[in-house]
Amino acid sequence: MAAPVAGEEGRGGRIGPYAVLRRLDDDRSGIPVPERRFIGRSADGDRTVLIGVPLPGADPARFRAEAEASRYLLGPWSAPAAEVAAPGEAPWHARPYVPVVPLPGALAVHGGPLPERTVRALGAALVETLVVGHGQGLAHAGVSPGAVLLAADGPRLTCFGAVRAAAPDGTGRSGLPGLESGSLPPEQANGGAPQPMGDVYALGATLAYAATGHTVPERDELPAALRSVLTACLSRDPAARPRPAELLDALVPATGDPAPGGPVARDRTATVLDASGDPAGRTAAALGPGWLPGRIIAALARQSAELLATNTPDPPAAPQD
Numbered sequence: 001m002a003a004p005v006a007g008e009e010g011r012g013g014r015i016g017p018y019a020v021l022r023r024l025d026d027d028r029s030g031i032p033v034p035e036r037r038f039i040g041r042s043a044d045g046d047r048t049v050l051i052g053v054p055l056p057g058a059d060p061a062r063f064r065a066e067a068e069a070s071r072y073l074l075g076p077w078s079a080p081a082a083e084v085a086a087p088g089e090a091p092w093h094a095r096p097y098v099p100v101v102p103l104p105g106a107l108a109v110h111g112g113p114l115p116e117r118t119v120r121a122l123g124a125a126l127v128e129t130l131v132v133g134h135g136q137g138l139a140h141a142g143v144s145p146g147a148v149l150l151a152a153d154g155p156r157l158t159c160f161g162a163v164r165a166a167a168p169d170g171t172g173r174s175g176l177p178g179l180e181s182g183s184l185p186p187e188q189a190n191g192g193a194p195q196p197m198g199d200v201y202a203l204g205a206t207l208a209y210a211a212t213g214h215t216v217p218e219r220d221e222l223p224a225a226l227r228s229v230l231t232a233c234l235s236r237d238p239a240a241r242p243r244p245a246e247l248l249d250a251l252v253p254a255t256g257d258p259a260p261g262g263p264v265a266r267d268r269t270a271t272v273l274d275a276s277g278d279p280a281g282r283t284a285a286a287l288g289p290g291w292l293p294g295r296i297i298a299a300l301a302r303q304s305a306e307l308l309a310t311n312t313p314d315p316p317a318a319p320q321d
Contacts, residue, residue: 015040015051015092016085019313024050025146029104031209033146034162034178035063039097041312048097048307049083052158053090055178058165060091066142066161067093075132077125079149079156097307099300100149100156103206107213109299116223118293119211121286122148122155123251126203128283129157131244134196141194143202144183145209152300154287169193180205182215186236197238200247204233226250252282 013020018040025033035052042049054063064084070093073080081093101109114122126148133140142162149156163184166176173179174189181189183205185198192198205215208230212221222230229250232242242250 015053016083016089016094018042018049018051018094020051021048021307021310021312024100025102026105026108029102029108031104031146032144032178032180033102034142034144034159034166037158039307040094043312045312049094050079050097050100051092051094052081053092054165057177062165062168064091066165067091069138070160072136073133073138073160074136075129077129077155077157078133078160079158080160098151098156099304099307100151101296101299101303103145103148103150103210105299106150106296107210109295110293111295113213114210115293116211116225117286118291119207119223119226120251121283121291122150122210123203123207124248124283124286125154126157126206127244127248127251128279130196130199130203131248134199134244139194139196140199140202141188143199143206144180145206145215146180148206150292150296150300152292152297154291163188163194163198167191180215183209185238187238195238197241200233200241200244201235201238203247204230204241208234248279248282252286254279254282 015038019042021039021041024037024039035054038051038053040049040051041047052067054060067081067084070079070081071084079095081095083094085092107113126143130140130143140157140160141164142159143157144159144162147157147159147162149158162178163173166179167173170191172189172191173184174181183202185194185201188194188198207226208217208222209215211223211226211230214221216234219227219231229242229247232240233247235241
């Protein structure tokens, strides 16, 4: 089993084969995260990884199952596990490290809600990621502010299957540790099996958080240009929520589309691929230079520099005979 993580910041402990350098999340944000996340390094110093372990009291089998399933996620902004704990070992998973700031931390660094350009680019990348996952037959079931990590080149969507890991279908999930209530779709809070349109609700709440600092803001708090589409995402009726193609078009309109903030199209046969303009190209353009505010870029640079200057803790001494 993995050695216990030492210290408030985690430094000095070990998880699987990795020495823990620091925790990723700051609990002062008040935003629940479905797992505990750490930055770790291999004993030889060659690999730095982002590690996830279950919250205290979580079901280790469900955590392990979702981590294993995440290994097959596709899409440029997904964050599949690259390694998973072996059977019989305390559960953990790891993926290659890039400098990232969790979305709640990004708002703290920026000093408040993010600019509309950043929210639109973030939303486009996350929509693209969900579309790919849904095409694989997978509902993410873990979209929330704490699940989104911001990197210089775009976001990373983590915490795959957090809702399923928190409690089995048929069990109420409201108030469970790690689940942010505002981004938990009502049907899943009531114990329903996660479905793709639940991801749309959770994404709407996450983008509302990025734009206002709240997952359930008053309608007037939302930026006027995003008010219509985000309100539609947060409908309690899954059938009334926009399809991903509609959401993408509202966030990053193709050339010739109506201006941002216009009515959400109701063509239920639309797909991301039949929108005018290349959707992947639109997302890439949205994530171009300047998509992240300067203070967040500076925080990413500080994190990278601090880790480069951090020595890998020595492994525990072997027990004496």
